[in-house]
Amino acid sequence: MPAEAVPAEPAAKRSPRPSGRDTYTPESLLAVAVEVFIERGYDGTSMEHLSRAAGISKSSIYHHVRGKEELLRRATARALDGLFAVLAEPAARRGRAVERLEHVIRRTAEVLLAELPYVTLLLRVRGNTRTERWALERRREFDRRVAALLREAVAEGDLRADLDARLATRLLFGMINSVVEWYRPQPDVPSDASSGSPDGERITETVVRLAFEGLRR
Template sequence: MTMSKRDTYTPDSLLAVAVEVFNERGYDGTSMEHLSRAAGISKSSIYHHVRGKEELLNRAVGRALDGLFGILEQPEALSGRAVQRLEYVTRRTAVVLMEELPYVTLLLRVRGNTTTERWAMERRREFDQRVSELVKAAAAEGDLRSDVEARLATRLLFGMINSVVEWYRPDAKGGSEREQVADAVVRLAFDGLRA
């Protein structure tokens, strides 16, 4: 994704390059020099857009988290039976992961070594907790099995969804392919979880 020096960088295009480098080298293994080489611009040009690499990390994981938390605010996640809301959140989480693949991949790889990483991990735990509450509510309504503890079910559900980052590569089908993967995630998860 290297651009020539004459190309004009925007904060978004610089962020896309940074996320690619972070995912390739690891955040800790990435220097501003690595970023400037990948972008084909000077370090001072990068500093024109951001204060440093942690700001790029913050923007990147923030984008992934905004996508995930946005799901919880959609009408389909807020009303109806808990199992239907949970299915909706599960499906949309899988789709957002695929739509924002590099950003969610980076979010899943943060280890808590910086203030931004600790913030991102805390937000991920908050998202997981909110989904776990939906699992509990669906079990209480009699729609999901009650013999699997809600936090464990949530972890297993996200383990399946999050594994998509390891193998999913978008192809020309785009949206239809993402919907097929999301359908498979929902079928596999809920056929095993239903009471």
């Protein structure tokens, strides 16, 4: 892990936002809301903040959603649905457990990078609302299913038996999830050894190699 996390840029500097109700869709409104939630924290965000960030009136926001908690629900559901979809993929359901586990870890890292703002928000919920508690429970369920897969791989003799499966799962996801604190996608910038921001494929393969070179017998 790096010595210090790179601070996120203010939402207003990251990307231009459309102005006017006619240019907004539920999807684009959600993207703006996620930026503001990450920047200000969910509890610190009001509908007024969302209105100013989006450049539309509060009544226009209510045209799309019932309130900010619905936006939080949609955003965290997008991240969680991506993670649970990994468990349903054929490569995560067939074959030796260690091969399925490696597939899940690789794809989890890919989902994180593909849905970076949404996963970042998911990792920052604290359980203060019904939606946050729902999101936390789904995260725990995902972790439990991965831990069960890891225990299965140990039982088949492919992974080290001297590791606690639950702890190993937490450490694996701790490594993967730390990416949200420092990775900043840089479109149109070559991603090589000298680049300040490695590309997603290189990050994913490094995560898998670090994890499985330590886990395999």
